[in-house]
Amino acid sequence: MSEQRLNPVNLAISMFTQIRNEIGEDETLGSKLRHRAREGPELIKSLGLIPTLSFYYAKARDAMVGKGDKESKAYALYLEAVLLYLEEVKIVKGIRDIFSQKPAEGSEKEIHEKMVNTLKDISGKSYIAAKLLKPFLIEFKRLCEAVWERER
Numbered sequence: 001m002s003e004q005r006l007n008p009v010n011l012a013i014s015m016f017t018q019i020r021n022e023i024g025e026d027e028t029l030g031s032k033l034r035h036r037a038r039e040g041p042e043l044i045k046s047l048g049l050i051p052t053l054s055f056y057y058a059k060a061r062d063a064m065v066g067k068g069d070k071e072s073k074a075y076a077l078y079l080e081a082v083l084l085y086l087e088e089v090k091i092v093k094g095i096r097d098i099f100s101q102k103p104a105e106g107s108e109k110e111i112h113e114k115m116v117n118t119l120k121d122i123s124g125k126s127y128i129a130a131k132l133l134k135p136f137l138i139e140f141k142r143l144c145e146a147v148w149e150r151e152r
Contacts, residue, residue: 008132011088012139015081020147022077030148032074037144040078041137049126049133050119053079057115064099065108083118085136091129092121
């Protein structure tokens with residue numbers, strides 16, 4: 001993998017673009033994602049990586065199984081971006097499988113098991129994962145702030 005491809009800023013831009021395309025014109029969802037992006041780095045700093053990811057998973061769970069409201073979807077989009085970045089830098093594997101799964105393809109229990117296993121995988125590497133995440137999260141936050149208005 002090229003150094004250019006693993007650049008956290010480039011990955012943030014790429015993932016942000018994908019999410020922006022997925023959200024489309026839904027400004028409410030974009031504003032909710034902006035809020036998640038603003039709070040994420042501070043939560044990781046104060047609570048730690050695994051507790052923060054667990055919190056985001058709890059909030060995103062409904063959206064991950066095809067249910068939930070825009071709030072749940074915003075948590076899911078942010079969690080997906082963070083975990084995909086960690087997959088790109090080889091901290092974890094199988095993230096694309098979790099988020100590309102349609103509810104009919106896998107049960108809620110299966111998605112839950114995969115997420116718990118992912119959190120276990122990250123926990124042994126959480127110090128380095130948090131360090132690697134910092135520049136990505138900052139750039140992702142800046143992009144969200146540039147595109148979407150503050151949540152009302």
